Amino acid sequence: xxxxxxxxxxxxxxxxxxxxxxxxxxxxxxxxxxxxxxxxxxxxxxxxxxxxxxxxxxxxxxxxxxxxxxxxxxxxxxxxxxxxxxxxxxxxxxxxxxxxxxxxxxxxxxxxxxxxxxxxxxxxxxxxxxxxxxxxxxxxxxxxxxxxxxxxxxxxxxxxxxxxxxxxxxxxxxxxxxxxxxxxxxxxxxxxxxxxxxxxxxxxxxxxxxxxxxxxxxxxxxxxxxxxxxxxxxxxxxxxxxxxxxxxxxxxxxxxxxxxxxxxxxxxxxxxxxxxxxxxxxxxxxxxxxxxxxxxxxxxxxxxxxxxxxxxxxxxxxxxxxxxxxxxxxxxxxxxxxxxxxxxxxxxxxxxxxxxxx
Numbered sequence: 001x002x003x004x005x006x007x008x009x010x011x012x013x014x015x016x017x018x019x020x021x022x023x024x025x026x027x028x029x030x031x032x033x034x035x036x037x038x039x040x041x042x043x044x045x046x047x048x049x050x051x052x053x054x055x056x057x058x059x060x061x062x063x064x065x066x067x068x069x070x071x072x073x074x075x076x077x078x079x080x081x082x083x084x085x086x087x088x089x090x091x092x093x094x095x096x097x098x099x100x101x102x103x104x105x106x107x108x109x110x111x112x113x114x115x116x117x118x119x120x121x122x123x124x125x126x127x128x129x130x131x132x133x134x135x136x137x138x139x140x141x142x143x144x145x146x147x148x149x150x151x152x153x154x155x156x157x158x159x160x161x162x163x164x165x166x167x168x169x170x171x172x173x174x175x176x177x178x179x180x181x182x183x184x185x186x187x188x189x190x191x192x193x194x195x196x197x198x199x200x201x202x203x204x205x206x207x208x209x210x211x212x213x214x215x216x217x218x219x220x221x222x223x224x225x226x227x228x229x230x231x232x233x234x235x236x237x238x239x240x241x242x243x244x245x246x247x248x249x250x251x252x253x254x255x256x257x258x259x260x261x262x263x264x265x266x267x268x269x270x271x272x273x274x275x276x277x278x279x280x281x282x283x284x285x286x287x288x289x290x291x292x293x294x295x296x297x298x299x300x301x302x303x304x305x306x307x308x309x310x311x312x313x314x315x316x317x318x319x320x321x322x323x324x325x326x327x328x329x330x331x332x333x334x335x336x337x338x339x340x341x342x343x344x345x346x347x348x349x350x351x352x353x354x355x356x357x358x
Contacts, residue, residue, distance in 0.1 A: 028131055048114065174199040176239075
């Protein structure tokens, strides 16, 4: 399914590429629909212009269909292996790639978002039956019997949470963590916070999030706050005895969440901001609050192999019923509807995780 321009998605066919010694081809078994896909579909402004037409899809789980001899040896992969693929792979030559920060590649080499399907061999996104694997693709073999519903969550949901909260946020044993927003990333954040030794995990949401709240409790949330009924700042103050949270992560997608996060965090605490609020939106923060409290504001973006590898171990452990997050499945030809469901455009649907099964 090709996003030819904002608001217009069509089915197209491309020839399967001839796979060289250092390349591979993945048969896509399942792909997740990310909130950023909704923004792309709507033409939301971002860090660089979108190179339409695009095959979206960067939450990737599939089966190795073809693999070159050198790639097979290098990656320990063979035809028939189940695998997940990271969002970014990078050019390997710019300053960020050579320092290991390939998610910040200056060439924006990422699946499903910043490479046009006009670029050969075309298959640069997972809203497709097949995905091309170049030399630098970050491919990880997973257990053969791993449920696709779990595999599709490893990189861009669980791996994100591990990098954002552990690597960048620096959760410590006994910390009080507030997660604003009970969507897929907030729920994954609950798991990561508990696994990282947080003493108390508090999740905020709205009335419509009741089903998500129940899953959050199953994943280990200690406190749930319905912000439509309770002032979250006052409730967190009550829970913590006035100390407030050591770490706050806002995954509401609403600029107001970033504003509230400053009030929820303690002095010298950390605020994690992964939400893409919009490049054309200005958020009115009271900067003096940040100064006087000496708060660390940490922007975070995507996952890398350092977080994906532990995410694989956590997913394969079976400790958490991650598959319960997947609430909606669509065939490839209904990809546009899947995106609209995630974007809240289909009345009566309250998804947690939407996937496409090509």
